[in-house]
Amino acid sequence: MSNKLRQHIEEIVPLTDQEFQYVLSHFSFRKFKKRQYLIQQGDYVRNDFFILSGLVKSCSTDQIGKSHVVFIASENWWVSDPEAYHNQTPATVDIDCVEETETGYISLENREKLCRELRKLEYFFLRKTTAGYIASQKRILMLISANARERYQFMLLQYPGLLQRVPKSVIASYLGVTRETLSRLST
Amino acid sequence: MSNKLRQHIEEIVPLTDQEFQYVLSHFSFRKFKKRQYLIQQGDYVRNDFFILSGLVKSCSTDQIGKSHVVFIASENWWVSDPEAYHNQTPATVDIDCVEETETGYISLENREKLCRELRKLEYFFLRKTTAGYIASQKRILMLISANARERYQFMLLQYPGLLQRVPKSVIASYLGVTRETLSRLST
Structure with missing residues (x-):
């Protein structure tokens, strides 16, 4: 499993075996x-969880449940x-497994320690955070200005090959459309 | 104007006069x-623009204009x-000034150069990007699961003192509610 983590980090920064072993010692697996x-x-x-295999969803519950x-x-x-991870505030979402899921995970303390000690890792996390920020901005744009068809097409682009793995009710909720609308879009 | 930029960076990392002069040489002002x-x-x-004074809004235009x-x-x-800044793709939004606005700005090339040369700046941008990522996630949660009143309250918290400076039509659009609903919420 640790090979996948190494491959993922090395897409951005090359690591020596010794460096990777040191990085690895700050992760746990579950x-x-x-x-x-x-x-x-x-x-x-x-x-913060890195998904090695499997599929998860994050949900927020509104005032009426x-x-x-x-x-x-x-x-x-x-x-x-x-926010909960970085600012140590209570979680505002549930993240649960749609499939059996293998993860490598790292605490904020260990992540900050690694960033201080190994500059390559600081650069890696800067790149990953930037990618997360960009993905979030695209999701905001989708939510405020895309119609149902555009949202669906955006999802096909962002999650290629995932539609078969996710229940239709989850896709409909992600898109903010009804199951009926989703059926119309996907035919 | 450069004092405000220095103060802003030094909220996260202290800089010597010499370091700040070097950082400053990578910025322009307009x-x-x-x-x-x-x-x-x-x-x-x-x-990427740092706002020294003034107020801007970012807008996305949908298919029907x-x-x-x-x-x-x-x-x-x-x-x-x-996305446009980091991935060099065309802008998907308009950003325009609601008030006269003074900015300090930095190109991606200069930002990456500064990050390579001055580790403190890499740490500064990691912290700022993380803050942007967190703010975006909160905006997503607001958009998908908050009702009109909760959105309004969230805005009061996120933008204290700004309501007086922004036209009501802009606030209503940010919240995704009609002007009439906004009037009801703000009385």
């Missing part, structure tokens, strides 16, 4: 079953509740 | 009049079209 939670609303969030899909993530994505 | 554009949809985006406010930003915020 397998979650389908429907298990990585993070639950209200939790104190210790970790309705759940809304914030994002879907599979292999090679990092997932957490960013 | 004053924009009310209604002038920092970025126009379709542009090649060279710069309706404009939607993505964000509002004033003193001490950084604004750009993140």
Whole structure:
């Protein structure tokens, strides 16, 4: 499993074996079953999770108890509740497994230590954070100005090959459309 | 004007006079009049703008020509079209001035050069990008699961003192509500 993590980091910065072993010593690994939670609303969030295999969804529950899909993530994505992780505030979302999911995860303390000690890792996390920021901005644009068809097309582009793995109710919630509208779009 | 930039950077990393002079040599400064554009949809985006004074809004125009406010930003915020800036793709938003606005701005090339040469600046931009990522996630949560009243309250918290400076039509568009709903919320 650690090979996938190395490959992922090395897409941005090359590491010597010794450096990778040091990086690795700051990570832990855990397998979650389908429907298990990585993070639950209200939790104190210790970790940022790198998905080695599997699929998760992040949901926010509104005042009347309705759940809304914030994002879907599979292999090679990092997932957490960013504000809760970085600012040590309670989680505002649930992240649970749509499939059995293997993760490598790192605490904020270990991440900051690695960034201080190994400049390559600071650069890696800057690039990853920038990518997360860009993806979030695109999601905002989609939410405020795209119609249902554009949202669906955006999703096909952003998550190629994922539609078969995710229940239709999750896709509909991610797009903010009804199941009926989704059926019309996907035919 | 450069004092404000120094103060802003030094909230995160202290700089010697010499370091700051070096940082400063990578920035340019420009004053924009009310209604002038920092970025126009379709542009090649060279710069990330730090707002020294004034107020701008970012808008996305949908297929039927309706404009939607993505964000509002004033003193001490950084604004750009993140994807266009980082990935050198055409801008997907317009950013224009609600008030006369003074900016310090930096090209991607200069920013990357500074990050390579001065580790403190890399750390500064990592912190700023993380803050932008967190703010974007909160905006997503607001858009997908908050009702009109919650959105309004979120805005009061995120932009204290700004409501008086922004036209009601801009606030209504940012919140995704009608002018009538906004009137009800703000009384």
